[in-house]
Amino acid sequence: MYVPPHFLQSDPAALHAAMDTIAFATLVSHGADGMLASHVPLLLDAARGAHGVLRGHLARANPQARQKPDQALAIFLGPEGYISPGWYASKREHGKVVPTWNYIAVHASGRLRWIEDGAELLGLVHDLTERHEAGQAQPWAVSDAPADFIAGMLRGIIGFELEITGLQGKWKLGQNRQPADIAGSVAGLRGQGADDLADAMEQASPMA
Template identity: 50%
Template sequence: MYTPSAFRETRLPVLHAAIEEIALASLVSTEAGGMQVSHIPMLLARDEGPYGTLYGHIARANAHGALRGAASLAIFLGTHGYISAGWYPGKRTHGKEVPTWNYIAVHAHGTLETFDDPAALRQLLGKLTDRHERGRTEPWRIDDAPAEYIDRMLGAITGLRLSIERLEGKWKLSQNRTAADRQGVLAGLAETDDEASRRMAEAIRNASP
C-alpha cells in the first residue's frame, strides 16, 4: 500500500483498535489462477503472535477454503469520504485545488490457515456473536438455537485463521494540508451534516498534526 509518511500509522494498539472497530474484512488470497476474495467479519486475537491473529469463517462451498497456505491479505476499510476542492480557501484565491478522498485503512498480511474442528468453530461463532450482540437489550446467543441446527450449520462452514505477519496502516485525513485547509474541510463536512461526515470530521480532528 502506497503510504506517504504524513499518512502512515504504525502504533500497534491503534491498528488493533481500528481492526476491531471496522470488523468486516476483504480477505484476498493468491492462487495459481489469480485471486480469491471473500468479505467476512473477522475477530482479532491481540495476544496471539507479535501482531495478533485474525479468525473468521466462510461457507464450506466457498473455493477460498481450499487455499490453505496461501499468501493472504485482510483489508479493513474504515471511515472514508469525498473531500471537495471547494472546501479549501485556495479555491477562492488561486483556484489551484482538486478534490480527494480521505480514508482509514489497515492491511493485515499473513498465510491463510483453515480448520474444521466443530468445537473450535463453535467457539469462534460464540465469540463473534458475543462481540456483535454486545450492548443489545436481548443479545442472541448461540445456545438460543436448537443444538442439532447449530451442529448442521457448523458442518457447512470452514474456519479461517490468519496469523498476522505484517501490518500496514494508512490514515489519509488531510494531515498534509495547512491548518486553514483542514478548517475548511471541517466546515464543509459540518454543512453536509450526515453520520459519515461527522465520523470523518472526528477522524480529521484526531489526526491533525
C-alpha cells in the same frame, strides 16, 4: 499499499483499535484460480503473535475455502469520503486545488491456519456472536437455537486464523493541508453528515 510519510500510521495500538472497531474486512488470496476475495467479519486477538491474530470463517462452498491458501491479506476500510476543493480556504486564495478522497485503511497480511475441528469452530462462532450481539438490548446467543440446527450450520462453514506477520496503516486525512483547509473540509463533511470521517480528520490534524 502506497503510503506517503505524512499518511503513515505505524502505532500498533492505533492499528489494532481500527481493526477491532471496523471488524469487517476483505480477505484476499492468490492461488491456482487467480485472485480471490471474500468479505468477512473478523475478530482480533491482539495479544497473540507478534502483531495479533485474526479469526473468522467462510462458507465451505466458497472457492477460497476450497482452495485453503497458506497466505492472505485482510483489508480493513474505515471512515472514507470525497473531499471537495470548494471546502478549502486556499481555493479562495489562489485556486490551485483539486478534489481528493480521504480514508483510513489497515492491511494485515500473514499465514492462514484452517479450522475444521467441530469444538474449535463452535467456539469461534460463539466468540463472533458475543462480539456483535454485545450492543443489542436482548443479545442473541448460539444456545438460543436448537443444538442440531447449529451442528448442521457448522458443517457448512470452515474457520480460519490469520497470524499477522505484516501490518500497515494509512490515515489519509488531510495532514498535508493547511489548518484552514482542514477546518473547511471538516465543516463540509459535517454538513453532509459524515461525522466519523470529520472526527478522524480532527484527531489526525497536526494542530490537534
